[in-house]
Amino acid sequence: MLEETLKRIQAHKGVIGTIVVNAEGIPIRTTLDSSTTVQYAGLLHQLTMKARSTVRDIDPQNDLTFLRIRSKKHEIMVAPDKEYLLIVIQNPSE
Amino acid sequence: MEIVYVYTKKRSEFGRQCNFSDKPAELHVDILPDPSLTDNFIDRDPCDVAIQCTQEMSEHEVNTERFDCEPCGINHVEGGWPKDVNSQEMEQTIRYRKKVEKDENYVNTLMQLGSHMEHCIRQNNTIDIYQEYFEEEEIVEEMEGQPSAKTVNVFRDPNEVKRTATSLSWHPDGSCKLAVAYSSMEFQKVTKDMSYDSYIWDLENTNKPEMTLKPVSPLVCLEYNPKDSHILIGGSYNGQIAYWDTRKGSQPVEMSAVEHSHRDPVYKVIWLQSKTGTDSFSASTDGQVLWWDIRKMSEPTERLVLDPSKKGNLDNALGAFSLEFETTMPTKFMVGTEQGVVVSCNRKAKTPAEKIVCTYSGHYGPIYALQRNPFFPKNFLTVADWTARIWSEDIRDSSIMWTKYHMAYLSDGCWSPARPSVFFTVKMDGTLDIWDFLFKQNDPTLSLKVCDEALYSLRVQDNGRFLGCGSQLGTATLLEISSGLCTLQKNEKALATAMFERETKREKILEACHREMRLKERSRSEQSKEDEAKDGEAEESAEELVACAEREFYEVVEAEMKKRGKDDKKEKEKYEGKDGCKEKES
Numbered sequence: 074m075l076e077e078t079l080k081r082i083q084a085h086k087g088v089i090g091t092i093v094v095n096a097e098g099i100p101i102r103t104t105l106d107s108s109t110t111v112q113y114a115g116l117l118h119q120l121t122m123k124a125r126s127t128v129r130d131i132d133p134q135n136d137l138t139f140l141r142i143r144s145k146k147h148e149i150m151v152a153p154d155k156e157y158l159l160i161v162i163q164n165p166s167e
Numbered sequence: 168m169e170i171v172y173v174y175t176k177k178r179s180e181f182g183r184q185c186n187f188s189d190k191p192a193e194l195h196v197d198i199l200p201d202p203s204l205t206d207n208f209i210d211r212d213p214c215d216v217a218i219q220c221t222q223e224m225s226e227h228e229v230n231t232e233r234f235d236c237e238p239c240g241i242n243h244v245e246g247g248w249p250k251d252v253n254s255q256e257m258e259q260t261i262r263y264r265k266k267v268e269k270d271e272n273y274v275n276t277l278m279q280l281g282s283h284m285e286h287c288i289r290q291n292n293t294i295d296i297y298q299e300y301f302e303e304e305e306i307v308e309e310m311e312g313q314p315s316a317k318t319v320n321v322f323r324d325p326n327e328v329k330r331t332a333t334s335l336s337w338h339p340d341g342s343c344k345l346a347v348a349y350s351s352m353e354f355q356k357v358t359k360d361m362s363y364d365s366y367i368w369d370l371e372n373t374n375k376p377e378m379t380l381k382p383v384s385p386l387v388c389l390e391y392n393p394k395d396s397h398i399l400i401g402g403s404y405n406g407q408i409a410y411w412d413t414r415k416g417s418q419p420v421e422m423s424a425v426e427h428s429h430r431d432p433v434y435k436v437i438w439l440q441s442k443t444g445t446d447s448f449s450a451s452t453d454g455q456v457l458w459w460d461i462r463k464m465s466e467p468t469e470r471l472v473l474d475p476s477k478k479g480n481l482d483n484a485l486g487a488f489s490l491e492f493e494t495t496m497p498t499k500f501m502v503g504t505e506q507g508v509v510v511s512c513n514r515k516a517k518t519p520a521e522k523i524v525c526t527y528s529g530h531y532g533p534i535y536a537l538q539r540n541p542f543f544p545k546n547f548l549t550v551a552d553w554t555a556r557i558w559s560e561d562i563r564d565s566s567i568m569w570t571k572y573h574m575a576y577l578s579d580g581c582w583s584p585a586r587p588s589v590f591f592t593v594k595m596d597g598t599l600d601i602w603d604f605l606f607k608q609n610d611p612t613l614s615l616k617v618c619d620e621a622l623y624s625l626r627v628q629d630n631g632r633f634l635g636c637g638s639q640l641g642t643a644t645l646l647e648i649s650s651g652l653c654t655l656q657k658n659e660k661a662l663a664t665a666m667f668e669r670e671t672k673r674e675k676i677l678e679a680c681h682r683e684m685r686l687k688e689r690s691r692s693e694q695s696k697e698d699e700a701k702d703g704e705a706e707e708s709a710e711e712l713v714a715c716a717e718r719e720f721y722e723v724v725e726a727e728m729k730k731r732g733k734d735d736k737k738e739k740e741k742y743e744g745k746d747g748c749k750e751k752e753s
Contacts, residue, residue: 074274075281078277078281078282078285079277079281081285082284082285082288085285085288085292086292087292088288095267099248099263099264101267101268102268139283141287150284150287152280152281154276154279154280156272156276157276157277157280159280159281161284163288165291165292165295
């Protein structure tokens with residue numbers, strides 16, 4: 074079931090890569106090469122933490138549900154959780 | 168007048184307590200007004216009194232100390248592996264991963280996250296959420312507000328003893344680097360600890376130059392080779408030319424031999440169009456223009472002496488300050504001289520005498536900048552003394568357009584490569600002027616004070632958007648100008664052409680008139696020569712003219728004095744109230 078979901082995500086139009094990272098920063102599953110994975114994992118983990126703490130600082134009842142970073146070349150989407158992080162890099166339809 | 172009132176107290180009463188009593192008022196002194204004193208004063212009417220009714224405020228400026236930052240990178244390494252797993256071992260990591268994947272929590276979480284993620288991905292694929300609506304409709308760009316320019320970056324000379332930034336050159340591809348030549352142009356102000364280095368700056372990093380160029384003598388001018396962006400050529404203060412290859416380090420790859428170089432500082436060096444891309448030429452105030460091939464720097468390939476009498480006499484030569492070369496006209500070039508004359512030369516002439524084609528005079532001081540308009544090569548801009556002038560190649564006697572005389576000396580100028588009617592000038596009081604003569608002819612469209620010290624050099628980047636100016640204390644300022652000043656307006660070329668043609672025609676007509684007048688004068692003096700049959704008639708007639716002018720002048724003065732004398736008399740009589748008829752007598 075899980076495999077299918079992840080495969081389906083990867084198969085969507087424009088998706089460049091998918092990474093699953095755990096709370097310690099270990100990439101559990103990735104479709105990109107290892108150095109890129111390590112870079113994305115490290116940087117996005119920090120950013121997600123910062124974003125989450127920002128949202129919670131403003132309103133402690135609130136919590137971060139999704140993070141989308143749109144850049145000139147593509148969009149990085151991060152779905153955070155307490156233990157894991159799902160990162161997808163997509164080239165949006167332009 | 169003294170007013171004295173005497174208090175007396177008897178000695179026996181010293182130290183006694185004070186006894187107060189009431190007394191009616193007594194007049195002690197009465198000073199009456201003295202009308203004669205009013206003669207010492209004049210009535211003042213009206214009296215100006217300034218009243219201000221605002222809140223008093225004080226101003227306070229605070230600036231933080233300059234913060235030096237250094238860029239550094241982070242090395243990412245996979246981390247977080249538990250102690251028992253060796254991250255290098257593939258087997259162990261794979262095993263660990265498999266273990267995590269079997270975890271129930273993992274599966275559940277990921278299913279949830281996955282569905283959420285899919286939603287967003289689908290969203291992205293369906294519609295561009297950042298789509299620009301109405302983009303096709305061209306927003307009619309009427310000068311978005313005011314033309315403006317803002318400072319983007321400032322590059323300061325890192326040495327203690329500051330030198331002038333005499334020349335700037337943009338990197339030919341992409342313009343992400345700026346080469347600045349530093350030297351001290353003040354004669355004999357060079358101190359022992361003044362460094363000779365010039366720098367190449369990366370536009371992003373203002374703290375430290377990207378590369379240092381170490382010449383033997385400070386560089387006055389510096390140019391990137393437009394064909395090969397690693398090669399730079401520089402002209403130095405002692406007259407030598409040197410070239411660098413940025414891949415080979417800070418020392419010059421080769422320098423010209425001292426005996427064959429210039430004898431004065433080299434003020435301008437330009438790369439030529441050639442198949443090999445190694446030719447260049449340089450100009451200096453010693454009156455020579457030398458051609459060099461950088462593969463063989465021991466001797467110049469060609470030499471031209473700027474002697475207006477065309478005899479190749481070095482003593483007569485005009486010192487050259489600026490050079491102009493347009494790649495579309497490779498055989499012609501122009502030299503701006505110290506004497507305020509622009510000399511147009513033909514490189515392919517057979518004899519040295521024919522090399523100098525014509526001269527354009529009209530400036531009072533050395534010509535610091537000379538450049539052809541990139542859109543209209545027949546017209547060129549010169550910047551010298553207190554004005555900037557635009558010339559047409561056909562009219563030799565005067566410029567077709569010129570700015571008013573400024574308060575400060577103009578030190579450099581150039582055309583905008585993006586718009587034919589825009590040019591930039593910098594002045595010794597630290598201001599940058601941007602002129603757009605289709606918009607306003609009398610004043611600059613934008614005048615900006617860049618810094619407090621004098622600005623010595625200016626260079627526009629090829630896209631016309633960024634420009635760099637160098638100042639006396641070695642500060643190179645990078646400015647960005649608003650898009651209105653660097654995008655071609657509709658009709659601009661046509662309007663500029665029309666303006667240039669109109670001004671050229673006007674000058675031609677004036678020239679023709681002058682010529683006619685001169686011819687008439689000459690024929691008249693020829694006639695009088697025949698009548699008198701005297702030698703040196705021309706000179707005498709000049710003296711006569713002078714004497715005549717003097718006589719006329721004194722006559723006019725005397726007439727004025729007489730008239731004034733009559734007026735004075737009239738005034739006096741009026742004042743004394745004499746009979747009106749008597750006026751008529753005088």
